[in-house]
Amino acid sequence: AGRATASEPDEAARAASYAFRGEHQAGIVTPAQDRLHFAAFDVTTDDRDELVALLRDWTEAADRMTQGGSAGEVGPVEGDPLLPPDDTGEAIGLPPSGLTITFGFGPSLFDDRFGLADRRPGVLRRLPHFPADALDPATSDGDLCVQACADDPQVAVHAVRNLARIAFGRASVRWSQLGFGRTSSTSTSQSTPRNLFGFKDGTENVKAEDGAALADHVWVGADDDPAAGWLAGGSYLVARRIAMRIETWDRQPLADQEAFVGRAKGSGAPLTGTDEHDAPDFNAATGTVTTIAPDAHVRVVHPDAHGGVRMLRRGYNFVDGSNALGGLDAGLFFLAFVRDPDTHFVPVQMAMARSDALMEYLQTTGSALFAVPPGVGEGEHVGQALFA
Ligand SMILES: C=CC1=C(C)c2cc3[nH]c(cc4nc(cc5[nH]c(cc1n2)c(C)c5CCC(=O)O)C(CCC(=O)O)=C4C)c(C)c3C=C
Numbered sequence: 001a002g003r004a005t006a007s008e009p010d011e012a013a014r015a016a017s018y019a020f021r022g023e024h025q026a027g028i029v030t031p032a033q034d035r036l037h038f039a040a041f042d043v044t045t046d047d048r049d050e051l052v053a054l055l056r057d058w059t060e061a062a063d064r065m066t067q068g069g070s071a072g073e074v075g076p077v078e079g080d081p082l083l084p085p086d087d088t089g090e091a092i093g094l095p096p097s098g099l100t101i102t103f104g105f106g107p108s109l110f111d112d113r114f115g116l117a118d119r120r121p122g123v124l125r126r127l128p129h130f131p132a133d134a135l136d137p138a139t140s141d142g143d144l145c146v147q148a149c150a151d152d153p154q155v156a157v158h159a160v161r162n163l164a165r166i167a168f169g170r171a172s173v174r175w176s177q178l179g180f181g182r183t184s185s186t187s188t189s190q191s192t193p194r195n196l197f198g199f200k201d202g203t204e205n206v207k208a209e210d211g212a213a214l215a216d217h218v219w220v221g222a223d224d225d226p227a228a229g230w231l232a233g234g235s236y237l238v239a240r241r242i243a244m245r246i247e248t249w250d251r252q253p254l255a256d257q258e259a260f261v262g263r264a265k266g267s268g269a270p271l272t273g274t275d276e277h278d279a280p281d282f283n284a285a286t287g288t289v290t291t292i293a294p295d296a297h298v299r300v301v302h303p304d305a306h307g308g309v310r311m312l313r314r315g316y317n318f319v320d321g322s323n324a325l326g327g328l329d330a331g332l333f334f335l336a337f338v339r340d341p342d343t344h345f346v347p348v349q350m351a352m353a354r355s356d357a358l359m360e361y362l363q364t365t366g367s368a369l370f371a372v373p374p375g376v377g378e379g380e381h382v383g384q385a386l387f388a
């Protein structure tokens with residue numbers, strides 16, 4: 001096996017596969033892979049049965065593709081030459097590459113088109129406007145979402161492409177985002193990667209091994225919302241396309257960069273500690289000047305400042321080419337799974353937008369919220385309980 005690099009995972013990662021069916025959907029606590037293709041869809045049919053049929057078809061295709069199989073039953077080159085193939089073929093010969101496919105339902109799915117209005121969880125609504133948001137409606141929201149993660153970009157793109165093809169006439173892609181380089185770890189067995197500011201990201205993430213934290217902060221409980229028993233064992237997915245002013249950041253002195261984050265760039269340790277996993281001491285001060293500044297990112301978003309709430313971050317770096325001035329159109333595609341967006345995301349994001357030193361270097365250009373139904377049992381389709 002070759003040496004794994006940030007962009008070239010080793011053979012073991014490529015051979016890995018995760019079951020599509022289970023108690024929870026894969027792609028949340030399964031180890032964060034290195035590549036992402038995320039797509040939001042608009043449903044184009046107004047027929048409830050066609051929507052259910054789409055979810056059934058997507059479930060079968062996702063089940064096959066995550067196990068290294070083709071999207072359709074027949075295969076890319078095995079079918080009738082006079083018909084379009086039921087798989088597009090670019091993944092022929094590629095291993096599963098740890099592919100996970102995670103489906104979500106946006107607030108707009110619960111308007112009156114499909115008779116779902118009274119099943120909408122109370123907190124599943126468009127996220128509020130946050131100060132300094134510069135949202136493009138064309139890259140925000142959506143009726144459905146597909147998060148495809150893999151350790152090979154071709155495998156992730158193949159998954160989204162085939163799900164979009166299968167959806168033809170029933171749903172169409174509204175926007176999609178590619179990501180490279182995970183910006184979080186979701187297992188204690190993973191090393192902490194770096195975001196495009198050059199800092200370790202994901203140190204204090206909720207990890208798969210912490211069952212109590214998952215129950216408290218990630219999985220929706222059976223009694224969380226009387227209208228939304230169907231979501232028990234699921235989660236909410238916040239997606240934010242955060243552009244980073246890379247060139248401006250790169251002109252800031254190292255000590256300032258570290259002050260903005262509240263951690264050392266090299267080790268990832270809090271400015272009050274020496275090891276990455278040392279707990280920050282927010283009271284440490286020289287005279288009246290706290291070591292971790294009042295507007296340092298890790299202080300502003302820390303659970304201590306928000307009644308103990310945590311989130312499972314699963315975001316990715318992106319570079320979508322360059323802008324007209326030659327600057328990188330780059331940033332962090334922030335993905336976080338939370339039990340309740342109103343308590344676990346909105347207040348944290350509001351505090352960040354109002355008083356975080358990083359904000360000068362960030363601009364959020366896309367935003368969406370989805371309810372992620374629980375895992376799919378044998379013979380079931382994704383979201384089955386919602387339509388029962
Ligand atoms: C509203 C939620 C958050 C947004 C949006 C967000 C954007 C964002 N973050 C970084 C860089 C880092 N974030 C770090 C920690 C961290 N960030 C959030 C929340 C949001 N970040 C939380 C809840 C935490 C954990 C806090 C804690 O429990 O200590 C870190 C430190 C390392 C780590 O723990 O992950 C960095 C670095 C960027 C660059 C960014 C937007 C582009």
Ligand SMILES: [Fe+2]
Pocket residue numbers: 297301
């Ligand atoms: Fe952060």
